[in-house]
Amino acid sequence: MPHGTDSLLLQMFTIFVWAKVFGELFERMNLPAVLGEILAGVILGPYATRFILPGDTINSIAEVGAVFLLFTVGLETRPSDLIRVGRLSLRVAVAGVVLPFACGFVFLRLNHEVAHEAVFVAAAMVATSVGVTARILRDLNAHRSRSARIILGAAVFDDILGMLLLGVLVSIASTGGIRWWRLGLVSAEAIGFALFMIFVAPSVVDRLEPGIQQMQTQDAPLVLALALCLGLSVAATWIGMAAIIGAFFAGLAFADYSPRWNLEPRAQAINQFLAPYFFFTMGSRLDLSVFSRSVVLMALGISALAVISKIAGCGLPLYREGWRPALQVGVGMTPRGEVALIVALIGLQMNMISQRAYAIVMVMTAVTTVLPAPLLRILYAQNGAGPGAGEQAEAQTISGQLG
Amino acid sequence: MPHGTDSLLLQMFTIFVWAKVFGELFERMNLPAVLGEILAGVILGPYATRFILPGDTINSIAEVGAVFLLFTVGLETRPSDLIRVGRLSLRVAVAGVVLPFACGFVFLRLNHEVAHEAVFVAAAMVATSVGVTARILRDLNAHRSRSARIILGAAVFDDILGMLLLGVLVSIASTGGIRWWRLGLVSAEAIGFALFMIFVAPSVVDRLEPGIQQMQTQDAPLVLALALCLGLSVAATWIGMAAIIGAFFAGLAFADYSPRWNLEPRAQAINQFLAPYFFFTMGSRLDLSVFSRSVVLMALGISALAVISKIAGCGLPLYREGWRPALQVGVGMTPRGEVALIVALIGLQMNMISQRAYAIVMVMTAVTTVLPAPLLRILYAQNGAGPGAGEQAEAQTISGQLG
Numbered sequence: 001m002p003h004g005t006d007s008l009l010l011q012m013f014t015i016f017v018w019a020k021v022f023g024e025l026f027e028r029m030n031l032p033a034v035l036g037e038i039l040a041g042v043i044l045g046p047y048a049t050r051f052i053l054p055g056d057t058i059n060s061i062a063e064v065g066a067v068f069l070l071f072t073v074g075l076e077t078r079p080s081d082l083i084r085v086g087r088l089s090l091r092v093a094v095a096g097v098v099l100p101f102a103c104g105f106v107f108l109r110l111n112h113e114v115a116h117e118a119v120f121v122a123a124a125m126v127a128t129s130v131g132v133t134a135r136i137l138r139d140l141n142a143h144r145s146r147s148a149r150i151i152l153g154a155a156v157f158d159d160i161l162g163m164l165l166l167g168v169l170v171s172i173a174s175t176g177g178i179r180w181w182r183l184g185l186v187s188a189e190a191i192g193f194a195l196f197m198i199f200v201a202p203s204v205v206d207r208l209e210p211g212i213q214q215m216q217t218q219d220a221p222l223v224l225a226l227a228l229c230l231g232l233s234v235a236a237t238w239i240g241m242a243a244i245i246g247a248f249f250a251g252l253a254f255a256d257y258s259p260r261w262n263l264e265p266r267a268q269a270i271n272q273f274l275a276p277y278f279f280f281t282m283g284s285r286l287d288l289s290v291f292s293r294s295v296v297l298m299a300l301g302i303s304a305l306a307v308i309s310k311i312a313g314c315g316l317p318l319y320r321e322g323w324r325p326a327l328q329v330g331v332g333m334t335p336r337g338e339v340a341l342i343v344a345l346i347g348l349q350m351n352m353i354s355q356r357a358y359a360i361v362m363v364m365t366a367v368t369t370v371l372p373a374p375l376l377r378i379l380y381a382q383n384g385a386g387p388g389a390g391e392q393a394e395a396q397t398i399s400g401q402l403g
Numbered sequence: 404m405p406h407g408t409d410s411l412l413l414q415m416f417t418i419f420v421w422a423k424v425f426g427e428l429f430e431r432m433n434l435p436a437v438l439g440e441i442l443a444g445v446i447l448g449p450y451a452t453r454f455i456l457p458g459d460t461i462n463s464i465a466e467v468g469a470v471f472l473l474f475t476v477g478l479e480t481r482p483s484d485l486i487r488v489g490r491l492s493l494r495v496a497v498a499g500v501v502l503p504f505a506c507g508f509v510f511l512r513l514n515h516e517v518a519h520e521a522v523f524v525a526a527a528m529v530a531t532s533v534g535v536t537a538r539i540l541r542d543l544n545a546h547r548s549r550s551a552r553i554i555l556g557a558a559v560f561d562d563i564l565g566m567l568l569l570g571v572l573v574s575i576a577s578t579g580g581i582r583w584w585r586l587g588l589v590s591a592e593a594i595g596f597a598l599f600m601i602f603v604a605p606s607v608v609d610r611l612e613p614g615i616q617q618m619q620t621q622d623a624p625l626v627l628a629l630a631l632c633l634g635l636s637v638a639a640t641w642i643g644m645a646a647i648i649g650a651f652f653a654g655l656a657f658a659d660y661s662p663r664w665n666l667e668p669r670a671q672a673i674n675q676f677l678a679p680y681f682f683f684t685m686g687s688r689l690d691l692s693v694f695s696r697s698v699v700l701m702a703l704g705i706s707a708l709a710v711i712s713k714i715a716g717c718g719l720p721l722y723r724e725g726w727r728p729a730l731q732v733g734v735g736m737t738p739r740g741e742v743a744l745i746v747a748l749i750g751l752q753m754n755m756i757s758q759r760a761y762a763i764v765m766v767m768t769a770v771t772t773v774l775p776a777p778l779l780r781i782l783y784a785q786n787g788a789g790p791g792a793g794e795q796a797e798a799q800t801i802s803g804q805l806g
Contacts, residue, residue: 008463009470009646013633020626027619060411060460067412216430219675223423226676230416243412265665266672272622273629273673 008057012277015052018044019276032132032369034337037276038362041283048288054281062281063243065274066345069338070244071229072267074251075258077156079198089153091317096154096333097161099313100125103305111298116173117357120347123169124361125306127162129337129369130155136373137332142380147325151332154314160198160252162339163245164190166346171240173352189239193249201253209257221261225254242346282341285348286362287355295356299363306364307371310334324379331375336368411460415680418455421447422679435535435772437740440679441765444686451691457684465684466646468677469748472741473647474632475670477654478661480559482601492556494720499557499736500564502716503528506708514701519576520760523750526572527764528709530565532740532772533558539776540735545783550728554735557717563601563655565742566648567593569749574643576755592642596652604656612660624664628657645749685744688751689765690758698759702766709767710774713737727782734778739771 019037026036044051054062104122109115133151137143167190172183212220229250236246251267258264291299311330318326344361347353353361422440429439447454457465507525512518536554540546570593575586615623632653639649654670661667694702714733721729747764750756756764 009467009633009640010637012467013630013637016633017630020620020630024618024620033620057460057463061464064412064415215427217423217427217436219671222672222675227416227420227423230412230419234413234416237412262668266669266675268622269625269669269672270676272625272669 008055011052011055011058012061015040015054015058015280016273016276018052019280023276030373032335032337034279035366035369037279038283038341038366041280042286042288043283045280045284045286047284047286052280052284054284058277059281061274062277065271065276065278066244066338066342067229067233067247068267068271069275069278070248070342071251072264072271073159073338074248074253075255075264075267077159077248077252078255078258079202079252080256081153081156086153088317089150090157092150092154092314092329092333093157093161095316096128096158096310096314096330097126097165099316100306100309101165103309104302107301107305113357117347117353119169120173120343120353121302121357121361123162123165124340124343124347125302125309125336125364126158126165127336127339127343128155128158128310128333129335129339130158130333131337132335132369133332133372133376136376137380140377140380145328145380147328147332150318150329154329154333158333159248159339160194163248164194166339166343167193167236167241167245169343170242170346170350173347173350174240186240190241190245193236193239193241193245197249197253201249202256205253205257219266221254221257222263222266225250225261225263225267228253242342244342279341282345282362285345286359290356290359295359298356299360300367302360303364303367306336306368307334310368328376328379331372331379334368334372334375336365340365411458414455414458414461415464418443418457418461418683419676419679421455422683426679433776435738435740437682438769438772440682441686441744441769444683445689445691446686448683448687448689450687450689455683455687457687461680462684464677465680468674468679468681469647469741469745470632470636470650471670471674472678472681473651473745474654475667475674476562476741477651477656478658478667478670480562480651480655481658481661482605482655483659484556484559489556491720492553493560495553495557495717495732495736496560496564498719499531499561499713499717499733500529500568502719503709503712504568506712507705510704510708516760520750520756522572523576523746523756524705524760524764526565526568527743527746527750528705528712528739528767529561529568530739530742530746531558531561531713531736532738532742533561533736534740535738535772536735536775536779539779540783543780543783548731548783550731550735553721553732557732557736561736562651562742563597566651567597569742569746570596570639570644570648572746573645573648573749573753576750576753577643589643593644593648596639596642596644596648600652600656604652605659608656608660622669624657624660625666625669628653628664628666628670631656645745647745682744685748685765688748689762693759693762698762701759702763703770705763706767706770709739709771710737713771731779731782734775734782737771737775737778739768743768 018040022036022040023033024036026039027033043049046053101122104125105118108118108121113121130152134143137148137151142148164187168183168186171186171189175182208224212224217223229247232246232250233243234246237243254261254263310333311327313330314333315326315330318329340361344353344358348355348358421443425439425443426436427439429442430436446452449456504525507528508521511521511524516524533555537546540548540551540554545551567590571586571589574589574592578585611627615627620626632650635649635653636646637649640646657664657666713736714730716733717736718729718733721732743764747756747761751758751761
C-alpha cells in the first residue's frame with residue numbers, strides 16, 4: 001500500500017490508543033472519558049508536545065466522527081418522548097437555554113468582545129449534555145426520581161433548542177451580518193426543519209417499514225439510517241446550517257425505531273471508532289499560549305456564569321417545589337458537552353471566534369462537566385432520591401435510552 | 404464547516420447511496436451485492452460517466468474500509484475451528500490454493516506476461532470467498548451436508564493461506580526482485596506471524612479478559628479489538644506485509660471471543676458503513692478502455708482457468724468419494740472475492756501489475772462469483788444434500804458464523 005495510507009493507519013492507531021488510554025484514566029478518576037480524550041489531544045498535539053500532528057485526513061475523519069456523534073445523540077432523542085415528558089420539562093429546557101445565552105452574551109459584550117464572538121460563545125453555553133448526569137444519577141440509584149425524570153425530559157428539548165440556535169447562527173454567520181428579516185427567515189427555516197423531522201419524518205419511516213423489510217440488502221435498516229444521516233447532513237449544509245444538525249435530526253427520525261431495529265448499539269459501534277478522532281482533534285486545536293491572565297479570568301468568569309445561569313434557569317420553573325428539587329434539576333442540567341465543543345469548533349472554522357474564545361469554551365465545558373458530580377452526590381444524598389409512585393416505569397424508559 | 408468537509412460529506416453520501424442501490428439491484432437478481440457495489444464505481448467513476456471522482460480522502464476511507472473488511476473476515480475465522488475441521492478440509496484448501504496459483508502463473512508466463520505481473524494475478528486466483536457459497540447452500544437447505552462442512556472448513560484454511568501468500572508477495576515486491584534466501588526469510592516471517600496469531604494470540608486475549616472486564620471504558624472489548632485491528636495493521640506494514648493481513652489476524656485473535664463479547668454485529672456495522680467505499684473505489688479504478696479483444700480473451704481464459712483449477716484442486720482430495728461430492732466441494736470453493744480484489748489493488752498501487760491485469764482480475768472475480776450459484780443448484784438438486792448423521796451440530800456451528 002502507498003506510504004500515505006500506512007502513515008494514516010499509524011496516526012489513526014496512535015490517536016485511538018492515546019485517546020482511549022486518557023479516557024480510561026479519567027473514568028477511573030470518576031471524570032467523564034470525553035474530557036480525557038480531549039486532554040490527550042491537548043497534550044500530544046501541535047501546541048504542546050507535538051507528538052501527534054493530525055493531518056487533513058484525520059481532520060476529515062474527525063468531522064465525520066462529529067456527524068455520527070450527533071446522529072447517535074439524535075437516536076437517543078425519541079420524538080414520542082417529547083409529548084410524554086410534559087410541559088414542566090419544556091419550561092425547564094427553555095429557561096435553561098434562554099438564561100445562559102442572555103447572561104453569556106451580555107457578560108461578553110460588557111467585556112468588550114465583538115458581537116459575533118459573543119454570540120458564538122454564548123451559544124456554546126446553551127446545550128446540556130445529559131449523559132454525564134444520567135450516569136451519576138444511576139450510580140446514586142436516583143435515576144427513577146421525579147427530578148431525574150424532569151432532567152432527562154428537559155434534555156430532549158434542550159438538544160433540539162441547541163440545534164435550532166446553532167442552525168440559525170451558522171446560517172447568519174455564513175451570509176455575514178445580522179439583519180432582522182434574515183434572522184426571521186433563517187429561524188423559520190430551522191424551526192420548520194425541526195418540526196418536520198419531529199412530527200413528519202417518523203411517520204415517513206413508519207410507512208417505509210414494509211419496504212425496508214422487503215429489501216434484500218443486509219442490515220437494510222442500518223444502511224438506510226446511515227444513508228439518511230449522510231443525506232440530511234448534506235441537506236443541512238445546503239440550507240446554510242451545520243452538517244451535524246442534519247445528522248442529529250436524522251437520528252431523531254429513526255429514534256422510535258431504534259430498539260426494534262437494534263440501531264443504537266450498531267450506531268454506537270461506529271461512534272466508538274470515530275468519536276475519539278473528533279475529541280482528540282478538538283483538544284489538539286487548543287492553543288495553550290493564549291492562556292494569559294486575562295483569558296484565564298475570563299474563562300473562569302464564563303464558567304461560573306454557565307453554571308449559575310443554568311442552575312437558575314432550569315431551577316426557576318420548579319421554585320414552588322422547594323429549593324432541593326430546583327437545585328437537583330438545575331445542577332443536573334449543568335454539564336455541557338459535545339454540542340458546546342462543536343459550536344466552538346464551527347465558530348473557529350468560520351473565523352467567527354478567536355483562539356482565545358475557543359480556549360474559553362473548552363475551559364467552560366470542562367468545568368461544567370466536572371462540577372455536577374460532587375454537587376449531585378450532596379443534593380441526592382439525604383432524602384431527595386426516593387422514586388415517586390407510578391412514575392418508575394416511565395422514568396425507566398426515558399433514562400434507559402441515555403448511555 | 405469548511406467547504407472541504409461539506410463536499411466530502413456530499414461525496415460520501417452519493418457513493419454510499421449508489422453503491423447500496425446497485426447492491427440491492429444485484430441482490431434482487433440473485434447476484435452478490437458486492438459486484439453491484441463495484442459496478443456502481445465502474446459506471447459512475449472517472450473511466451465511464453465521470454459522475455463521481457473519488458478524492459484522496461475517499462480513497463483513504465476506502466483503504467480503512469479494506470482494513471475493517473479483512474478484520475471482520477478474520478473475526479469469522481475461529482482458530483478453534485481450525486483444529487476441529489480436520490485434515491480433509493486442510494487438504495482441500497492446500498490443493499485449492501496450489502493448483503490455481505500454479506496454473507495461473509504458467510498460463511500467464513506462456514502468454515509472455517512479465518513475472519511479477521503473473522505472480523500477482525496468479526495470487527489473486529487463490530483465495531476463496533465463501534460467503535456467497537454459504538448463502539446459496541443455506542438457500543438450498545444443504546448447509547448441514549458433509550460437503551458443506553468440508554467447504555466451510557477448507558475456507559478457514561484457505562483464508563489463512565491466501566493471506567500468507569499475499570504477505571510474502573508484498574514483502575518481496577517492496578524490496579524488488581525475487582531471491583531465494585529472501586523468499587525463505589519472508590515466508591518464515593509470514594508463517595511465524597500466522598502461527599503466533601492462531602495459537603498464541605487467542606490465549607493472550609484469554610488472559611486479558613479479567614482486565615478487560617475491569618476496564619471503565621464503555622464497550623471495552625470492542626475498543627480493544629479496534630485498537631488491535633489498527634495496531635496489527637501498522638505492525639504488518641512494518642514487517643513489510645500489507646496492512647490488511649494484520650487486520651485479518653487481529654480479527655482471528657478475537658474470533659473465539661466474538662460471540663461472548665457481541666463483537667461481530669458491531670464490527671459488521673462499521674463494515675456496513677466503510678466497505679461500500681472500498682468496493683466503489685475498486686470499481687472506479689477500472690479503466691474500461693483497456694478491454695481490447697486480446698484482453699477480453701485473456702480475461703475469459705484466466706476466468707475459465709480459475710474455475711477449472713479450483714474445482715480440480717479442491718475436488719481432487721475427494722476423488723474416492725465419487726464425482727458428486729468432489730464437484731460440490733470444488734464448485735463451492737470457486738467464488739473469489741474481496742481478497743482477490745485486494746491483491747489486485749495492492750498490485751496496482753505497487754506498480755506490480757498493469758491496468759490490463761487489474762481488469763483481468765476484476766473479470767475473473769465477477770465470473771467466479773456469479774457462476775457457482777446455478778452450478779450448485781444443479782449439483783445439490785437431487786440427492787447430495789442429505790445431512791450426515793451426527794455431523795449436524797458441528798456443521799451448524801461452523802456455518803453459523805458465516806454471514
